Amino acid sequence: MDNVTLGKTGLVVSKNGFGALPIQRITKKDAVYLLQKAFYNGINYFDTARWYSDSEEKLGAAFCYIRDKITISTKTGAQTAEDFWKDLNQSLENLQTDYIDIYQFHNPAFCPKPGDESGLYDAMLEAKKQGKIRFIGITNHRLSVAKEAIESNLYDTLQFPFSYLASDADIELVKACKKNNMGFIAMKALSGGLITDSATAYAYLAQFDNVAPIWGMQRESELDEFLSYNDTPPVLTEDMKKKIEHDRKELAGDFCRGCGYCMPCPVGIEINNCARMSLLLRRAPQEMNLSKEWQEKMRKIEDCLHCNQCMSKCPYGLNTPELLKKNYEDYKTFL
Numbered sequence: 001m002d003n004v005t006l007g008k009t010g011l012v013v014s015k016n017g018f019g020a021l022p023i024q025r026i027t028k029k030d031a032v033y034l035l036q037k038a039f040y041n042g043i044n045y046f047d048t049a050r051w052y053s054d055s056e057e058k059l060g061a062a063f064c065y066i067r068d069k070i071t072i073s074t075k076t077g078a079q080t081a082e083d084f085w086k087d088l089n090q091s092l093e094n095l096q097t098d099y100i101d102i103y104q105f106h107n108p109a110f111c112p113k114p115g116d117e118s119g120l121y122d123a124m125l126e127a128k129k130q131g132k133i134r135f136i137g138i139t140n141h142r143l144s145v146a147k148e149a150i151e152s153n154l155y156d157t158l159q160f161p162f163s164y165l166a167s168d169a170d171i172e173l174v175k176a177c178k179k180n181n182m183g184f185i186a187m188k189a190l191s192g193g194l195i196t197d198s199a200t201a202y203a204y205l206a207q208f209d210n211v212a213p214i215w216g217m218q219r220e221s222e223l224d225e226f227l228s229y230n231d232t233p234p235v236l237t238e239d240m241k242k243k244i245e246h247d248r249k250e251l252a253g254d255f256c257r258g259c260g261y262c263m264p265c266p267v268g269i270e271i272n273n274c275a276r277m278s279l280l281l282r283r284a285p286q287e288m289n290l291s292k293e294w295q296e297k298m299r300k301i302e303d304c305l306h307c308n309q310c311m312s313k314c315p316y317g318l319n320t321p322e323l324l325k326k327n328y329e330d331y332k333t334f335l
């Protein structure tokens with residue numbers, strides 16, 4: 001099986017990492033089964049976050065007896081040092097551990113630095129001194145913050161969206177991390193469900209030897225799919241290259257990545273799915289997206305207040321209310 005060294009951390013993790021966001025949606029028993037199956041079949045890196053409700057608790061239940069055999073990263077979205085410590089202590093309790101391998105700032109709007117008024121980076125340093133964390137990481141969806149984090153030399157790892165739809169600027173980030181000996185953890189390698197061919201997604205990322213993808217999984221069939229790549233890693237073929245080219249053209253320009261950072265919406269519009277419904281309808285199985293439940297969710301777009309809260313929070317600078325409107329018009333035609 002392929003391994004990746006996460007830059008200056010020296011941590012060697014399996015090329016297939018486990019993204020533990022989706023296990024929020026399954027029972028604790030099923031989650032523990034899935035996580036342990038992943039571990040006993042070669043996956044040794046698990047990424048979670050304080051924001052992912054009970055995901056950390058499920059990881060704790062699955063791995064408290066084999067803590068030293070795995071690498072765990074989690075995240076804090078704290079805005080103050082006080083909340084940082086609350087989050088960290090809660091994560092340690094949930095994960096049933098004394099230390100976190102990589103503790104990451106969760107998509108901050110700025111790059112925390114020593115001595116800044118947030119006090120967040122100083123809290124990280126103190127946590128490291130106390131042995132509660134081993135390495136300092138940052139996750140982001142904004143190119144500018146990611147670049148600043150790399151240039152600052154203050155971070156051991158960067159977690160950033162990276163898939164075969166990556167732009168040249170995204171690829172530059174991967175190269176800059178390699179140059180600065182910083183681990184690159186790839187999130188959204190299936191672009192939030194828009195990429196349905198996991199073998200091509202895997203093969204594309206495998207070209208970058210410093211990239212550690214984390215695949216979000218909640219079904220055993222999904223896990224089995226990725227485990228099969230441990231034994232026979234997919235290699236980029238001419239057909240795969242053509243597919244990538246085709247998808248890049250189809251998804252060119254501004255499209256919603258489904259990250260959900262624009263939410264919550266005051267009238268309850270499920271923006272992260274509604275704003276990319278046209279793509280989902282054409283790229284994923286249609287049945288669910290055309291159900292009565294989804295028709296009602298799409299109808300809610302009519303209630304939009306045009307308050308623009310979503311637009312101001314979108315890290316990709318999308319005109320979200322406009323995008324929702326376009327997707328709704330298309331949905332009605334599709335129906």
Ligand code: SF4
Pocket residue numbers: 264265266267268269271303304305306307308309310311320321324
């Ligand atoms: S502009 Fe519309 S979709 Fe966006 S947050 Fe406001 S009400 Fe919700």
Ligand code: SF4
Pocket residue numbers: 255256257258259260261262263271272273275313314315316318320
């Ligand atoms: S509109 Fe922007 S912030 Fe909201 S889900 Fe899509 S990409 Fe993410």
